[in-house]
Structures are given as structure tokens and as C-alpha cells.
Amino acid sequence: xxxxxxxxxxxxxxxxxxxxxxxxxxxxxxxxxxxxxxxxxxxxxxxxxxxxxxxxxxxxxxxxxxxxxxxxxxxxxxxxxxxxxxxxxxxxxxxxxxxxxxxxxxxxxxxxxxxxxxxxxxxxxxxxxxxxxxxxxxxxxxxxxxxxxxxxxxxxxxxxxxxxxxxxxxxxxxxxxxxxxxxxxxxxxxxxxxxxxxxxxxxxxxxxxxxxxxxxxxxxxxxxxxxxxxxxxxxxxxxxxxxxxxxxxxxxxxxxxxxxxxxxxxxxxxxxxxxxxxxxx
Numbered sequence: 001x002x003x004x005x006x007x008x009x010x011x012x013x014x015x016x017x018x019x020x021x022x023x024x025x026x027x028x029x030x031x032x033x034x035x036x037x038x039x040x041x042x043x044x045x046x047x048x049x050x051x052x053x054x055x056x057x058x059x060x061x062x063x064x065x066x067x068x069x070x071x072x073x074x075x076x077x078x079x080x081x082x083x084x085x086x087x088x089x090x091x092x093x094x095x096x097x098x099x100x101x102x103x104x105x106x107x108x109x110x111x112x113x114x115x116x117x118x119x120x121x122x123x124x125x126x127x128x129x130x131x132x133x134x135x136x137x138x139x140x141x142x143x144x145x146x147x148x149x150x151x152x153x154x155x156x157x158x159x160x161x162x163x164x165x166x167x168x169x170x171x172x173x174x175x176x177x178x179x180x181x182x183x184x185x186x187x188x189x190x191x192x193x194x195x196x197x198x199x200x201x202x203x204x205x206x207x208x209x210x211x212x213x214x215x216x217x218x219x220x221x222x223x224x225x226x227x228x229x230x231x232x233x234x235x236x237x238x239x240x241x242x243x244x245x246x247x248x249x250x251x252x253x254x255x256x257x258x259x260x261x262x263x264x265x266x267x268x269x270x271x272x273x274x275x276x277x278x279x280x281x
Contacts, residue, residue: 009056016072020087023065026056035101036061042108045069063092078140089123101126101267126266127179132194132227175208180275187220213275219251
């Protein structure tokens with residue numbers, strides 16, 4: 001992002017039942033957005049507006065959504081309809097000039113929703129970013145049922161006890177994402193094996209010809225907290241079980257401008273191979 005001046009933006013709250021989703025829209029006002037991103041958080045269910053706001057300052061429109069534990073939404077990460085995220089993409093698309101490239105960004109458990117939304121939504125997306133991601137459809141949290149519904153039916157899911165089992169029925173078909181994929185993984189993740197699962201996503205993309213290219217950034221010493229992506233986190237954001245280490249902060253500082261650049265390049269021809277796989281961060 002360099003030292004470019006911050007872009008002014010507007011914010012608009014969306015709340016059910018007046019709106020189809022619970023979230024906040026951030027739209028740059030000084031120029032047409034370079035791209036737009038639907039933001040899906042992790043197992044806390046809250047909306048990641050702390051990422052949406054700096055994206056808007058960088059000239060990228062963003063819609064951050066909550067998807068459970070809010071008024072009008074399910075109480076837990078259980079039986080979440082993917083149609084909810086499809087509706088969010090429609091809301092974001094309709095806010096912007098026609099042809100604005102759209103991406104979905106998912107963090108931790110939200111990575112599953114991000115990839116599945118890009119794969120199954122009728123709204124065309126141009127790329128996906130996932131931080132500390134999973135490569136499988138995991139079950140509900142707390143455990144005991146499905147997390148995600150497609151067309152009203154539960155998707156097959158993996159047990160939290162063995163997420164690396166790789167039952168073919170639970171693997172996310174990431175090769176079907178209609179655009180490049182950005183993977184950010186933590187080598188010292190103590191929440192779940194995001195590095196191993198990000199590598200599995202990368203392998204699957206290569207096995208299927210890597211149709212749109214992908215970026216894999218792995219920070220070996222970083223923990224799950226790098227999934228929050230922005231260099232400096234708001235006070236009180238991290239759950240009690242996570243500690244924001246110097247390594248995590250340095251990893252986010254390195255990954256953030258790369259993520260912004262990835263979003264800005266969506267919808268642009270890629271003759272230089274910007275979306276080719278990269279090694280550790």
C-alpha cells in the first residue's frame with residue numbers, strides 16, 4: 001500500500017429483518033472501488049469490520065457480516081445456510097458499479113464458508129482469500145452436527161478430532177473457485193493445523209491444473225492470530241486463549257500489503273504470474 005493517502009469512505013449498517021444480512025458496508029467515495037470484498041469471520045461469528053475499514057481506506061469496498069449469535073441469526077455455528085452468504089454477495093454487488101471485481105475473504109472457520117460461497121453462489125466472484133484456513137468442511141461448533149447447509153441440506157463434515165483425515169466427501173473442492181486463491185497459514189497454529197490444511201489446498205489446486213493461480217504464504221513461527229490479517233489489532237479483539245506475539249504481528253505486517261495487492265489485481269490480466277504459488281512468508 002506504500003504511503004498512499006487514505007481514501008474517504010461511507011459506512012452503512014445492515015440489520016435483519018430489514019436487510020437480508022447482519023453486517024456493515026464500507027464504500028470508498030473519492031473514486032470507484034478497485035474491487036470489493038465480502039468478509040466472513042471465524043468461530044466467534046462476529047463481523048470482521050476491523051478488516052473492512054482499512055480495506056475501504058485502501059480504495060476497496062467491503063461488506064463485513066456476522067453469521068450467528070446475533071439478532072435474527074442462528075445461535076451457534078450450526079446449520080448455517082450458505083444462501084445467507086449468497087445474499088451478502090448480492091447486496092455487495094448491487095452497491096457497486098457494474099463490473100467491479102468481487103472477492104470473498106474468510107478467516108479460520110470462515111475460510112470454509114468463503115470457498116464454498118465462491119464455488120456455489122450464483123454471483124460471480126473473481127477470487128478468494130483465506131487466512132489460517134481449513135481444507136475440509138468441519139462440523140458444528142460446539143460439535144454435534146453440521147456447520148453448513150447447501151440448498152437446505154447438510155454438507156458432509158469432518159470430525160474436529162481428526163480434521164486431517166481427508167475423507168473425500170468432506171474435502172473442499174477449491175479448484176472450483178472461479179478465480180485465484182490467496183492462502184495465509186500459521187506454522188505454529190495451536191487452534192487447528194492451518195499450515196497442513198493450507199498446503200493440502202495448494203496441492204489440490206496443483207493436482208487440478210491450478211486453473212487461476214494461487215498464492216501460499218506460510219509463516220512458520222506464527223500462531224492462529226495471524227488470521228486476523230491487519231498489522232495492529234484493536235484492543236479486546238483476541239479471545240482469551242490467543243496471545244498476540246511479536247512473531248504474529250510481524251507476520252501480519254508482511255501479509256497485509258500482499259493481501260491488498262492480491263485484491264487490487266483481481267479482474268486484471270495476469271501475464272506476469274502474480275498469482276503463481278509463493279513459498280513461505
